[in-house]
Amino acid sequence: MLDLPLFGSKIPAGFPSPADDHLEATIDLNLQYIRHPAATFFVRVQGHSMINAGIHNGDMLVVDRSLEAISGSIVIAVVNGELTVKRLIRNDSGIWLMPENPDFQPLLIRDGMELHIWGVVAHVIHSLQP
């Protein structure tokens, strides 16, 4: 929803305020960060495997399913029916789901494994409140 400000001054008598010519719409985070509302979903993460990508335990992800997943995208992936968040890497050795934390193992997608890209993570919302 877009909020538009009211005009700053009453017009009927006297001169309009010179500031009225410079009015702009209020800043709307939705417009900036949700480019495709029909395809955008919010997802909460639990865990630490993506910490070096700036995704912390409890963060919220803005997932845009209309974006194409390319090698290097951080994606919500479905592997054998289970959801996860990893960096997608496609190279000569195959398709990989890479964690961003040395304590976790990369996952090579082998024959017989089912991989489906649920959506591409467009933004992370991380609260700095203690």
Next chain:
Amino acid sequence: MFAIADCNTFYASCERVFQPHLNGKPVVVLSNNDGCVIALTAEAKALGIKIGAPYFKIEKYAKQEGIAVFSSNYALYGDMSQRVMHVLSRYAPKVEVYSIDECFLDFSGLPIDLTAYCLNICQTVKQWTGIPISIGIAPTKTLSKLANRLAKKGCSPSGPVLDWRTLPSAETVLESVPLDDLWGISRRWSEKLNAIGIHNALALRNSNPKEMRQHFGVVLERIVMELRGISCIPLEEMPPAKKQILTSRSFGEKLTGFDDLRSAVTHFAARAAEKLRRQNLATQALTVFIQTSPFDSSRPQYSNSATTEFDIPTNDTAQLINSAHHGLQRIFRKGFSYQRAGILLPDLLPAGVVQATLFDSADDLDRSEQLMAALDTINRRHGKKSIRYASEIISNKWHMRQQFKSPSFTTNWQELLTVRI
């Protein structure tokens, strides 16, 4: 040229988007109060589950076969529906949202390969929203519904899309379609038609439209013409304004106390008032009704209703609740087990078409309007139940049974999809 896009097993598909391990598994969705099956996937159908089956009858079997069971989650289905409709509206100059999971598209004047175009639509809707859809294309709405049906049955070489014009023999197909499967043909009509020797869609197409009009009315004449490929039912871009609003429900457990019923009808009246304001309507009257179970012959039965008329059409929650309470007082009888209650607003007008009476001051109307606007804003922002009238919460016995409801993944911050990483 028309098309209808129809979501495949929509409610179950919504559940699967957020629980992908259910893909390929049997899923059923139950009606309000977990009464009976209202949606099911092909896998559940293959196990013998049928639409309308009472849950208590299939409960044991469902557990044994590992069928995933959900209470209906209309917050989720409504949001997912809007997403699907939004994507569809990008692909056609005119659309008509026909139901929560169906949408007509008008492709007139698009000189393109519609099958390829629609395959692309299906793929985009699936990628953007996770919901699988099928599309039927035809020169008329009636035939597009039929083409969609065939595509869903797997009769199309192009998978989820079927263009009626590409069928090798439309006659053979029409001959195999029973009348009940046609859009707009009621059970009663199909029985009557059967009685005069019209048993399938081909026979109906070949019947005399003028005669059909004489016996059944103009609607059936149009269907005959539409089956011949002549479009008579245009796209309705603006749905006709609602004429009435009904909010009612069967209770999880039967209610006997006045306060329990009062709490329930308060809730219904509040919801009905919200619906009115959302559509900018006002009502001229309110009917409150209560009834015992018509299926329980072992106990005494009673049902009754009371209608109040308003001097001025209103959509004020307090006023609706007030008249619901007065009505309920008039019809409530002790000693019965009530199974259902509801509020009907039978006669709606656009709000603002208000004739103030001699005794209303414009100020009063203004104040009510502002109060209701504030109430709606708060409840939209902080969740449906943030501010309520006290009489709504006196009793909670009437609340719905929703044992298996999934989270409201897309409409509630507290219930977002959580992924372990």
